[in-house]
Amino acid sequence: MTSRNPFNFGDLALDESFTDREVELSELKSDVLNGQNVVVFAPRRYGKSSLVWRATQELVSDDDVLVAQVDLMRTATKEQFAAKLAQAVYEQIATPLFRARERASQVFRGLRILPVMTVDASDGTLGFSFTSGHTDTDVDATIEKLFELPAELSAERGRRAAVVFDEFQEILDIDPHLPGLMRASFQAQPDVAHVYLGSKRSMMERLFNDENEPFWRSAKQMELGVIAPTAFAEFIRERFQSTARGVEDSVVDAVLAVTQGHPYGTQELCYALWEETPDGETAADTSFRAALDRVLRSENAHFTRIWDDSPTSQKLLLQALAREPLQKITSGDFRRRHGLPTSSSVQRAVDALLDDELIAKDAPGAYRIAEPFLAEWVLRFGS
Numbered sequence: 001m002t003s004r005n006p007f008n009f010g011d012l013a014l015d016e017s018f019t020d021r022e023v024e025l026s027e028l029k030s031d032v033l034n035g036q037n038v039v040v041f042a043p044r045r046y047g048k049s050s051l052v053w054r055a056t057q058e059l060v061s062d063d064d065v066l067v068a069q070v071d072l073m074r075t076a077t078k079e080q081f082a083a084k085l086a087q088a089v090y091e092q093i094a095t096p097l098f099r100a101r102e103r104a105s106q107v108f109r110g111l112r113i114l115p116v117m118t119v120d121a122s123d124g125t126l127g128f129s130f131t132s133g134h135t136d137t138d139v140d141a142t143i144e145k146l147f148e149l150p151a152e153l154s155a156e157r158g159r160r161a162a163v164v165f166d167e168f169q170e171i172l173d174i175d176p177h178l179p180g181l182m183r184a185s186f187q188a189q190p191d192v193a194h195v196y197l198g199s200k201r202s203m204m205e206r207l208f209n210d211e212n213e214p215f216w217r218s219a220k221q222m223e224l225g226v227i228a229p230t231a232f233a234e235f236i237r238e239r240f241q242s243t244a245r246g247v248e249d250s251v252v253d254a255v256l257a258v259t260q261g262h263p264y265g266t267q268e269l270c271y272a273l274w275e276e277t278p279d280g281e282t283a284a285d286t287s288f289r290a291a292l293d294r295v296l297r298s299e300n301a302h303f304t305r306i307w308d309d310s311p312t313s314q315k316l317l318l319q320a321l322a323r324e325p326l327q328k329i330t331s332g333d334f335r336r337r338h339g340l341p342t343s344s345s346v347q348r349a350v351d352a353l354l355d356d357e358l359i360a361k362d363a364p365g366a367y368r369i370a371e372p373f374l375a376e377w378v379l380r381f382g383s
């Protein structure tokens with residue numbers, strides 16, 4: 001029997017797919033146990049959700065903490081947001097506290113608007129929704145009560161609780177007044193840790209770092225970086241070995257040189273590398289090149305769209321950074337070498353590309369393409 005590809009990208013990195021992050025994991029767990037609010041920042045696909053999922057698993061099983069998780073992605077309205085909150089409170093707080101299901105759903109008795117409960121015929125789980133057409137005041141009062149329930153229920157039973165909001169920057173799109181409502185409620189809950197995860201750095205900075213915003217200085221900030229090369233190298237070797245394949249050290253180095261330790265990008269390239277390595281054999285340079293081609297083919301539509309949507313100054317800057325990363329890009333020399341426009345238009349291109357998280361700043365004035373594989377793609381196809 002041939003084994004299954006041990007690499008995985010797109011889903012949460014769980015169990016043996018998860019590596020490193022020991023420092024962040026222990027810090028996050030202590031913060032939650034202390035009732036400390038935390039905001040975890042990182043670009044998309046750096047492993048925020050995976051990290052918090054891992055922390056949650058350990059907090060629930062080792063420390064008896066009740067953790068409700070709410071993902072704001074694809075939440076279009078306040079009613080949908082309320083429904084997600086109700087679901088999380090029911091499943092992750094009320095059900096573990098009150099073993100009987102009927103009692104657990106009673107926690108919603110005090111809500112201004114009662115959720116509509118539906119039973120899934122296949123597995124008997126309860127689903128919650130709120131109908132539209134209620135007044136704004138009633139919806140807000142319902143949401144406020146849902147914000148308070150984790151604190152109330154856990155305090156009654158002497159348990160610790162935390163609430164996690166993933167893709168928190170979406171909150172402003174759901175309703176710009178929600179942060180104020182949230183903050184007012186959470187401020188009165190010193191024992192409950194609130195954890196916010198966010199992808200769009202600029203938006204997170206606006207929510208948390210602006211003194212006119214309700215979340216100003218309300219949470220400790222944790223910035224998640226890439227995974228350290230030594231930890232990732234060890235993980236890659238171990239994953240190959242566990243499936244009776246091997247990988248040359250030089251190939252592991254080449255993988256990490258391309259991905260720079262980007263969590264998703266590294267798993268994506270390793271997935272392709274494993275596919276290109278015959279059963280029982282060791283991945284060498286030919287497999288590596290085939291794997292990179294494979295990844296570039298599968299990312300082609302995505303990169304073509306980015307390229308076509310970029311104005312000329314951004315295209316020129318991407319080409320320059322693909323050829324020569326980490327140089328002082330506004331310097332006259334650099335601009336002449338790469339045919340770049342004036343330093344003020346280069347600066348505007350930099351700001352736009354930073355905002356889209358396509359490039360990153362490693363030191364003052366020194367940028368590189370941060371989107372995995374985009375530099376290779378630009379060198380081959382971007383013209």
Ligand SMILES: Nc1ncnc2c1ncn2[C@@H]1O[C@H](COP(=O)(O)OP(=O)(O)O)[C@@H](O)[C@H]1O
Pocket residue numbers: 008009010011012013017018019020021042043044045046047048049050051263264265267268
């Ligand atoms: N700790 C980790 N170890 C190994 N791979 C990881 C880790 N964290 C993330 N990844 C990889 O990155 C991908 C995206 O992770 P995810 O947690 O969804 O990121 P985010 O929530 O920041 O968008 C995962 O599918 C996995 O391939």
Ligand SMILES: [Mg+2]
Pocket residue numbers: 048049050166
């Ligand atoms: Mg995520």
